[in-house]
Amino acid sequence: MPKFYSGAEIVFKCLEDQNVSHIFGYPGGAVLPIYDELKNFNSIKHILVRHEQGAGHAAEGYARSTGKPGVLLVTSGPGATNAVTALTDAYMDSVPLVCITGQVPTHLIGTDAFQECDTTGITRPCTKHNWLVKDVNDLAEIMHKAFEVATTGRPGPVLVDIPKDIQFQKSKYKNFKNNKKLNGKSHDNYSQKNIDELINLISKAKKPIFYTGGGVINSGTKASELLRELVYSTGFPITSTLQGLGSFPADDNQFLGMLGMHGTYEANNAMYSCDLMINVGARFDDRITGKIDEFSPKSKKVHIDIDPSSINKNVKVDLAIVGDIKSVLTSTLKTLKKSKNNFSKSNKHQISNWWEQIQKWRSKRSLDYIGSEETIKPQYAIERLYELTKDKDTYITTEVGQHQMWAAQHYKFNKPNRWMTSGGLGTMGYGLPAAVGVQIAHPKKLVIDIAGEASVLMTMQEMSTAVQYNLPIKIFILNNEYMGMVRQWQELLHDKNYSESYTAALPDFVKMAEAYGCVGIRAKTPEELDDKIIEMLNIDRPVIFDCLVDKQENCFPMIPSGKPHNQMLLGPKDQKEKKITGKGRTLV
């Protein structure tokens, strides 16, 4: 006689079989049967958040720092709609999430029942796929398929909507994992001919550059190792997108820093002037390309990506290699070694002029800023934070805005999966819950959320979660009392009309920390900054660090709206000379 399990039990049996150890969630009427089963499954720990958006971002932080899918469990109606921001965020940044939502009982669907919403309808455009479970006999297969879809191909969020009556109904359980070929839409679709062509381009290039993105990190730590090997064995310069930071060591001489709107002068100019661009797991996002007609006009472009729809979407490329980065890089290295042993030495002369040119751009020192002895410059705060934490294996999350860009520019990442930030969607409030998720996954590691005071208030309630689970996350707030990036754009584009970008009534973050039961620290001057940071690092509890920084500082360098890579604003002086006019003003 086969054993019969309730739908709720089947959910947990699937999670067990998928080796899920943590789920982030918030109970409610339509998921109560599932919550009732939690006690019978000891291998799965539930983290109670304070808002479903927090559950989503925490699951994202968990997923991005481990490479495993993040799981969240929320109720119907508002539970599901609150999770939508996090699902969209994960969709844009290719983060594998499995979201389980409760739904009103099957017979009430469509009646506008209490806490009913069309969850699968609402989340259809922000998930890779979603399912409404109408028959308990389908539940196990759907659950396993959900994990398969979330983690294969280009990763992303999926959602399984389970009506309450299905959670009570009984069925047999079958482990569908690895049972049959599931439709995760994985595309390893390239040939040795493509690789040979790439090697040919590499051997001919006089001004080459690697442009790498989050795909390298999503492909696993091995992909980052292979990337390093390839970059070293070619001697080519490399630049990275915001999401790709960490896949190549930032303190290496071949690394030109981040590219794009707030990227370095050398990275953007190299992108503009190169004759061979090798895009590895990036997607020619508009923050990267600048004005698309003048994007890298003279280069041959190679695009390595697992998602066929990313090829030729924004920028037409000369050679497309559709496949998993790890597998493509393995083949490339193998072919390179076979055909051109010791390539970096034999090719050194061919690209020496290029490196000379890059050094000239580098000498502009585009990340420099004007220091101050009275006020803490935000860049200085990040620099000091980096210097004082670089010997630890530190995980950094951020919110969205100026502080995020300064963190990307001035914090140097040497390992993948150490940098969690909301890039595609740009979700303010991402960093704090993400830090919760990262700390859950890495209880012994130092986890810092580099935050802005406006962003962090959007999900501040998750401090309560951090306190409940003794998660010693550090919330490092660069407090300039403004929505800094909004203020910067208003300064540059709207004649300094700072419409609604100043927060006139901020809470006292130190007292707030105390109210949450954690520790608050405030730094006001550059002189005391180091001591305060060290104080923060020595506390084994959650800390809110209120770093009062220069209120007027802008984030440079910057490619202004509607301009190509070679027309960057380097600092306040440029800002006056190259005023943004005309159509550029209408862009985001």
Next chain:
Amino acid sequence: MANSKSAYSFAGKKQKPDTHIIVVWVDNEAGVLARVVGLFSGRGYNIESLAVAEVDQKQNISRITIVTTGTPQVVNQIKLQLKKLVPVHKVADFKREDKNVIFKEMALFKFVANNGKLNKAFEACKNFNPVILDKTNKSNVIQITALRREIDTMSKNLKKFGLVSVSRTGAVAMTRGSEIFK
């Protein structure tokens, strides 16, 4: 680059848009049409017409035929995005001018007029396989199959013969010859 998603492409080089017929084979499950149509509206692609029905009852496969206009780049994106949807099995794409593909739409015309006009109306339809589906002494319903533009013209020209109501399907497509699309 006409519908490029980049915020920077305001002065993009314009490619010429073409009319394409996209045929999609999907699992006939709840919400699948919404996924396909939502992809079009969400990404700003347009739909001129749409025809969908189950074609394989055993395997629950539906065939969706969509007529759309777009630049080569946009049409390519449509195909690649459609292929990413989990319930999608395969995607075919034909240009409207393609001589190897048959496109047909069906229309039902209702005429209310005297016998003379009704006869003239039937006469006018004779190039498009007209079938009289219903007839009374002051009205009839005629079914025709034709191309979209032909039906457009017909429904304009037939007004004078008492055309009062038009119902038409989206285009369906089939390749000529013995080959099938794999």
